[in-house]
Amino acid sequence: MVVFTAEHTALRRLVRDFAEREIGPYAEEWEAKGSFPAHELFRKMAGLDLLGLEYDPAYGGQGADHLCTVILHEELGRVGPAGVALGIGIQTDMATPSLHHFGSEDLKQRYLAPAIRGEAVCAVAVTEPDAGSDVTALRTRATRDGDDWVINGTKLYVTNGTQADWVCLLARTSDEPGHGSLSQIIVPTDTPGCHVQRTLDKLGMRSSDTAELTFTDVRVPIGNTIGEVGLGFYQQASQFQNERLVMSYAAVGSMETALTRTADHLKTREVFGKPLIDHQHVAFTLAELGARLDVLRHYNYAAAEAYVRGEDVSRFATVGKLETARLAREIAAVCLQFHGAMGYMEEMWTARYFRDSPVWSIGGGADEVMLYVLSRLDGYHT
Known part of the structure; x- marks a missing residue:
């Protein structure tokens, strides 16, 4: 049976107080606007050590146990609005786990540490117009050219996409059959050829921004690959x-x-x-x-x-x-x-x-x- 310690209880109180003070009162404003100010909110969360609970302290994380993650997201969900909780979840547990577990030391210092400090907003880019749940059907391609990847394609439903400083992109890096043709690549959104094609008008979760991103001859170093080439799936x-x-x-x-x-x-x-x-x-x-x-x-x-x-x-x-x-x-x-x-x-x-x-x-x-x-x-x- 799970046992929450005094430290867990203190964390729950901290997150609840933060959410009630910094999120709840702005729910309607952010719903109407179609996004929340991610950079501002994430800096405040980083000030309370909430953006890297389970991550290595070497990169600014807290090295905490997974029960802390449970508490964080229960409390964010409890206060609402749900779109903000989703956008925070992208930052803490959807765009960054692969980088933390498989990324090189250089990538962690350049991309994970700023995300934990609340200095960079991140997103995960997987779904495409013709490929949703079946990630093996992805068409976005990264072609090797010397020491660089040259990326072309389109990604849909990218939450945090209009504000993201970098995305964890899943792209096809070979024509090899099966799952070994995909790789995860960090793509800074200010790279030439990377564009927010449009902001998507959603039925719900309207307090978080969700975008369609296009990549046209986007060039990033091979070193931006998370883990080994071909293990992205x-x-x-x-x-x-x-x-x-x-x-x-x-x-x-x-x-x-x-x-x-x-x-x-x-x-x-x-x-x-x-x-x-x-x-x-x-x-x-x-x-x-x-x-x-x-x-x-x-x-x-x-x-x-x-x-x-x-x-x-x-x-x-x-x-x-x-x-x-x-x-x-x-x-x-x-x-x-x-x-x-x-x-x-x-x-x-x-x-x-x-x-x-x-x-x-x-x-x-x-x-x-x-x-x-x-x-x-x-x-x-x-």
Whole structure:
């Protein structure tokens, strides 16, 4: 059973106070703007040592355990808005894990350390117009020319893309069949030929910017390759596990807040002579959702414990991502319904939460991809 120490409790208080002070009050402003000020916010987080919790102190990290990561993302999810939590997650656990685990000393000093210090915003660029969940179908190509890669292609759905100082790019570096033709490459966004083609207009998660990036004869050193050439698929697969875990942690935090806020509303809203919360159907529905949420919270904790022990958490990450995403969508619909017409208004948090929740079932691998992975892990599909 997971045990949170006094240090963990102090971290939870620190993150919650920060989020309530530096994120919560600006939710509507950043939603309307379509982005949050990543450089400014990340510098503030770095001042509290929150951007590199598990990373090596040699690069500014804290060398903390994975339970600290659980706490960080639960609390960011709890406060909202969800788009900001996602943008922070990109920085801490989606664009940087491969660099930390497989990058050269030079790359870590030039790109990881500034990201941990909050001096550089980063993003991960994988999805393409014709290649989403199937990364083996990627067409963006990096061709070797002397000591450089020359990169051409397009990447879609790049969160933090309009503000990023560098991206972790997955590109095709050979025509070799199978998974060995892909590599991860650090591409500074101020490199000639790298452009933000457009900012994407999303249904939800509107407080984070998401972009389409184009690469036209973009030239970067071969030394910007993370790890070995041709191992990018496997490194990205590992990075996806981190992404799915932190998405599950954040989703649990957000669902807890949604149920609490809805219950508070129902205690003050009277219908047929008594508060809505006193109607059996309403109370039973919230109780059931709360019970299912509690199961997923502790499933996440079991995943975190396995991660700390160094075990393969592929199944944990896949199941957690699948089930938290499904429950988040269900809770969003119930919370909106129980607020009635008021919940359908854009001025209410329920509308934003309803729009935000579907992305949990899409980003980091759609529900159908999670089921495909599980069917193979469990021997139901070859």
